[in-house]
Amino acid sequence: MYPHERSLVQKYENKPFAIVGVNSDPTPEFLRTVMKEKDLTWPSFFDGGGTGGPIATRWGVRGWPTVYVIDHNGIITDGHRGNLDEVIERLVNEVPPAK
Amino acid sequence: MRATVLFGVLLLLLYCAAARGQDTKADPVQQQLDALLAAHEASELAYADAYRAFLPRFEKFIEEHRGSEPEARATLWLIQQTWWLREGNSMEKVNGAAMPLAEDLLKRHADSPQLDLLVEYKYNFSREQRETLFNRLLEISPHASVKAAAHFGLAQGSPARDEDGSPNEHFALLTTEFAKVKWRETTYGAIADAYLNPLSPADLAPGKPAPEIEGIDHNGNPMKLSDYRGKVVLLDFWGDW
Numbered sequence: 001m002y003p004h005e006r007s008l009v010q011k012y013e014n015k016p017f018a019i020v021g022v023n024s025d026p027t028p029e030f031l032r033t034v035m036k037e038k039d040l041t042w043p044s045f046f047d048g049g050g051t052g053g054p055i056a057t058r059w060g061v062r063g064w065p066t067v068y069v070i071d072h073n074g075i076i077t078d079g080h081r082g083n084l085d086e087v088i089e090r091l092v093n094e095v096p097p098a099k
Numbered sequence: 100m101r102a103t104v105l106f107g108v109l110l111l112l113l114y115c116a117a118a119r120g121q122d123t124k125a126d127p128v129q130q131q132l133d134a135l136l137a138a139h140e141a142s143e144l145a146y147a148d149a150y151r152a153f154l155p156r157f158e159k160f161i162e163e164h165r166g167s168e169p170e171a172r173a174t175l176w177l178i179q180q181t182w183w184l185r186e187g188n189s190m191e192k193v194n195g196a197a198m199p200l201a202e203d204l205l206k207r208h209a210d211s212p213q214l215d216l217l218v219e220y221k222y223n224f225s226r227e228q229r230e231t232l233f234n235r236l237l238e239i240s241p242h243a244s245v246k247a248a249a250h251f252g253l254a255q256g257s258p259a260r261d262e263d264g265s266p267n268e269h270f271a272l273l274t275t276e277f278a279k280v281k282w283r284e285t286t287y288g289a290i291a292d293a294y295l296n297p298l299s300p301a302d303l304a305p306g307k308p309a310p311e312i313e314g315i316d317h318n319g320n321p322m323k324l325s326d327y328r329g330k331v332v333l334l335d336f337w338g339d340w
Binding site for chain 2: 001005008016018019021022023024027030031032034035038043044045048050051052053054056057058059060061064065066070071072073074076078079081088091092095
């Protein structure tokens with residue numbers, strides 16, 4: 001997954017796109033080490049130290065990774081059910097230019 | 100790449116082992132166990148084979164240090180690893196091995212602060228065994244951390260809310276008396292709240308506004324999902340495994 005995410009971040013570097021992670025690793029130190037070693041530049045919520053953390057529990061996540069695509073208005077899309085790259089490309093192009 | 104990850108994990112384990120060693124004033128018995136746990140963790144054997152390969156060493160350690168706190172931890176390792184005794188979908192051997200080990204552990208180590216691990220390893224016990232074991236923990240343990248874990252184990256054994264909509268008795272205690280007790284890097288209160296107020300599939304369906312997430316980032320700084328409004332967001336639940 002990391003190479004795909006890295007390529008998305010690069011492709012949309014100056015576009016209205018962001019990756020936001022919810023991480024279930026054991027400690028913030030562990031997360032910092034992974035981010036540094038794997039060159040992960042996007043932010044993640046630290047979810048309490050395990051797959052039973054509060055965010056994943058509330059969202060009913062049962063498998064990892066699980067992704068959602070949220071549009072620029074904050075609306076959940078069907079992105080996770082289709083071709084991720086195509087959906088993101090379409091949604092990013094739909095974002096009206098900043099005034 | 101894989102070797103780098105393994106090396107990183109090993110370093111982390113050694114660091115944790117060192118940190119714990121300092122806490123116990125470098126107890127040589129604890130150090131011996133930490134080395135054994137780290138060696139098992141770093142083993143490149145398949146999980147079930149690693150269990151069989153390390154079992155004699157753990158059993159020898161338990162025999163030699165019976166009654167000590169590190170021995171309680173070693174026995175908890177045995178309980179965790181009974182998972183590898185399963186045959187296909189049958190948990191009969193696992194349940195049959197885990198329960199006597201746990202009962203014996205409670206007799207010798209009623210006041211161990213490490214008994215919360217029994218709840219982490221609950222998958223090795225049948226539903227009835229869990230009830231018995233976790234209620235026993237509530238009776239005998241002097242530690243809030245162990246009692247909270249036991250309530251959490253029991254809370255998950257029935258629907259989170261009773262028919263009248265109120266939290267089941269165990270979740271009720273976890274959101275009050277035990278709310279501030281730590282579970283890893285968070286609290287039982289936060290976890291119980293998530294169980295009591297889950298998002299439904301309908302809440303997360305396409306077309307619905309994404310529910311807010313408020314939390315902390317890798318440096319402990321507050322962050323919110325809505326901070327990214329105006330951008331297309333790939334929300335990615337992940338872990339490095």
